[in-house]
Amino acid sequence: MRSLRMLVALLSAVLAAEPSSALSARHGMVAAEHGLASEAGVEILRQGGNAVDAALAAALAVGVTNPSSCGIGGGGFLMYFERASGRVFALDYREAAPAAAHRDLFVRGGKVDTSLSTEGGLAVATPGELAGIVAALQRFGSMSLPAVAAPAVRLARDGFPIEPHLAAAIAAQRESIERNPALAAILLRDDGVPLAAGSTLRQSDLARTLESAARDGAADFYRGELASAIAAAVVATGGVMQASDLAAYRPMWREPVRVRFGAADFYGMPPPSSGGGVLATVLNAIAADDLRALEHNSPTYVHLLTEALKFAFAERAAVYGDPAFYDVPLQRLVAPPRGRALRGLIHATGIHPNDVYGRFFVADDSGTSHLSVVDAAGNAVALTTSVNTSFGSKVVVPGTGIILNNTMDDFSAQPGVPNVYGLVGSEANAIAGGKRPLSSMSPTLVVRGAEVVAAAGGSGGPLIITSTLQVLLNALVFDMDAGAAVGAPRLHHQWMPPVLFMEEEMRAIDAVPLQRVGHSVQRRKGSAAVQLILRGADGALDGASDPRKGGRAAGW
Secondary structure (H helix, E strand, O other): OHHHHHHHHHHHOOOOOOOOEEEEEOOOEEEEOOHHHHHHHHHHHHOOOOHHHHHHHHHHHHHHHOOOOOOOOOEEEEEEEEOOOOEEEEEEEOOEOOOOOOOOOOEEOOEEOHHHHHOOHHHOOEOOHHHHHHHHHHHHOOOOHHHHHHHHHHHHHHOEEOOHHHHHHHHHOHHHHHOOHHHHHHHEOOOOOEOOOOOEEOOHHHHHHHHHHHHHOOHHHHHOHHHHHHHHHHHHOOOOOOHHHHHHOOOEEEOOEEEEEOOEEEEEOOOOEOHHHHHHHHHHHHOOOOHHHHOOOOHHHHHHHHHHHHHHHHHHHHHOOOOOOOOOOHHHHOOHHHHHHHHHOOOOOOOOOHHHOOOOOOOOOOOOEEEEEEOOOOOEEEEEEEOOOOOOOOOEEOOOOEEOOOHHHHOEOOOOOOOOOOOOOOHHHEOOOOOOOOEOOOOEEEEEOOEEEEEEEEEOOOHHHHHHHHHHHHHHOOOOOHHHHHHOOOEEOOOOOOOEEEEHHHHHOOOHHHHHOOOOEEEEOOOOEEEEEEEOOOOOEEEEEOOOOOOEEEEO
């Protein structure tokens, strides 16, 4: 609960920075959570690159401009709609547990020591970011890796003005940054004062690393001297990852989750992401309801959406995990009949005891960045990348500028023990060597007929799922433009803790009817940061970056 509150507080720190950044374009658009990353993607589109080229350029660039959120020390997921074939592809380059990891990795004296899973070498999972970038570029890109990486190299080498979100993240994490001298050398001034908004951040070590990685196709990162240096940094800070873990890492192409909602098909990531499955479950449950008649963000609408989310998040806790290690019954979970059955359990005049929503009852991004891209040919990418929490493990590989993830915290350290986001899990998400932890990342593509009509996703831990869902409903059901859909206030419920969170901007909603039927309502600032691109019937692109993280879309 405390860490979830810290996440929302950080996201709310930049709420007053800018209004929602909405944009229209004809030839291509990139919506990232940093304007310079969006511009990096558009630069590639102008050079003749496609949506994949632009998305990878933007992903590398946002790893430079928002190092609290993502970077080559992390991993992620990519969804790609290929207009020519009408197919959607899903790439999993999520980090993996080191071979030496085991289910009691963070247990000391019979209890979970959460500090071990959030900071230091033991929290580091094998990074997949560069391997995923190379895999996507080789299969669907049209440009070379040096060309795609050039904007990020330039930003790291020449520097850029720090924006409010990064400044707030540095200030919030000052104590832990000070405990890690290599990270402090990047983010603090010589006198120990955190870099402030408007000051220039230059990362010369990272620029050299990115340039080298672009030349050798990431071979050195996974099998060369750099791999040895990464492993040595992890071991020196108490971790168990070895160079052999990097050499063994492989990204994986997976079959996307697909659900029909209205006249469109929603495509999301399958496990080890929970985003696609949870979205599908909720959409199936509310598919027969006339949402427009309920009115946007009315108490009745909020109640319906909340109850569907509670069922879906309870299933997430019970049976979602890495399909290579656990038989996730995904097809049953996302089948329309199951959604209709769940809808029959949602009552207008009350809620269930909490254990009814799941198979068992327990006491139950921050890091992460999303970007959306649509190119002139109608190809589209939804890409979410992460180092998990802000600045990941705080471990920096000396001389490289690489900030390593703390994604091991996304495992269930013990069944029923919450992670940093308050999420709980079961044996399905227990730690094991080589296993990929469960994720809330929710890159989503919506296809109607032969055209993509929406590309969306977000950052912010479990709030990613609920925010991406609401933004898409805002646009596709309530006919909001991209700026309005992203900027509208949102709710969040993840089953455990049993609290309905509503952004303070939802004060116009009367909470009394919600409390009367049993909801425990809390008002708070901030939600996930969603990046959205909509494609109109005439081909015009409408995009917006979430004001909650100060992003800015770019197009031409």
